[in-house]
Amino acid sequence: MPALFLRLRDLTRFEQIVLALSFVFFGMLFIDPFILERARAIPPEIRSLFKAITHVGRSNWMLIPTGIVVALALVLRQRNGGFRNAAGYGLIASTVGFVFVSIGGAGLIANLTKNILGRARPKLYDLVGPLDFQLFAFDPDFAAMPSGHATNIFAFATVIAMLWPRGKVLLYTLAVWIAAARIIIGEHYFMDVLVGAILGTAFPYLVRERFAARRWLFERTPEGDYRLRGLRTQRWLGWPELADVAPTTRS
Secondary structure (H helix, E strand, O other), X not given: OOOOOOOHHHOOHHHHHHHHHHHHHHHHHHHHHHHHHHHHOOOHHHHHHHHHHHHHHOOHHHHHHHHHHHHHHHHHHHHOOOHHHHHHHHHHHHHHHHHHHHHHHHHHHHHHXXXXXXXXXXXXXXXXXXXXXXXXXXXXXXXXXXXHHHHHHHHHHHHHHHHOHHHHHHHHHHHHHHHHHHHHXXXXXXXXXXXHHHHHHHHHHHHHHXXXXXXXXXXXXXXXXXXXXXXXXXXXXOOHHHHOOOOOOOO
């Protein structure tokens, strides 16, 4: 019996791109105006509450501490001799470096993309509609897609979930609400947030793949999956099920 639905992996790359662009265009044309109208109907006091929590999606509090920790770990690794100390500081540097590169890289792509595309923000909807783009505008009023806050918070949730799988439900729930706040307070359309969430989720997987290829923090399993290197690291981050099946890994 023929399949009713095509799986994405059965499509060519060109077909996947066409499908994705069609979905985004449909969303901007029909979904964004509908949700914007619903968001405008939310009472001001509720919007004020969401405006207070939306700042959690900024990348500063994620990147500045992680960058300092990476630099400190690398300095201590050089100054403190001994294999055990060097291995410990190296683990800290690779772990925090993974967080820094994943979140910082995703955020950089989001900022470049939004300024290149130049999509008008929802506050200009009554003047220009949902499909106004000013390419290379580099103007805050024309920097809606993708949402930087959504990109940052979903990248943060993804990298922490990779390191601490037990917390992924809590992390992604937090990310969804912070991303939704950008819609509720009128800073972004729904599709802006959705594209940002996809970018923020996907980019850490690419970083993990590159880290695993160099055996930094991660490694490939015989089944083709990924896992943290080292029994002690797995146990420290709450991976008891993987610690039992990876007796040959080294910390």
